[in-house]
């Protein structure tokens with residue numbers, strides 16, 4: 374993900390948070406999507422964690438980045454990138470350093486706001502939904518057409534499980550701060 378995209382996501386998160394009304398949950402429900410996207414956009418290409426001391430290549434415009442300690446490691450990209458293979462061409466990406474700091478700060482603020490109760494409730498309900506869908510998958514397993522429908526549903530469920538919970542995103546943000554200090 375390129376840094377411009379990360380910045381836009383970050384700004385959207387800030388805007389939603391700063392203009393939300395605590396007594397109107399619909400005013401901040403966008404955060405449930407925006408926060409995981411922002412977290413995803415700050416992922417190191419090697420370790421898949423929130424990037425620490427971000428570095429990117431000066432020789433390419435692919436915008437891939439890694440942690441300082443991950444430089445030269447195997448990137449988990451499919452397809453792999455031929456642009457940023459030279460680890461020596463990686464330098465500190467100041468823009469990303471700042472973005473990670475901002476991400477960490479906004480996570481801290483959200484975690485200490487009344488919104489956190491709604492986030493926990495949202496995560497809890499989503500977990501229940503996934504568990505129910507999985508149960509439905511394992512019990513209805515006969516008939517050709519049913520199987521096909523199951524297949525579609527199973528696909529949806531697994532992609533949901535891959536989605537990180539919102540409270541986990543906030544935790545990742547706080548952990549990133551620990552790495553900075």
Ligand SMILES: [Zn+2]
Pocket residue numbers: 417418419420421422424425439440442443
């Ligand atoms: Zn890393």
Ligand SMILES: [Zn+2]
Pocket residue numbers: 433435436437454455456457
């Ligand atoms: Zn690349």
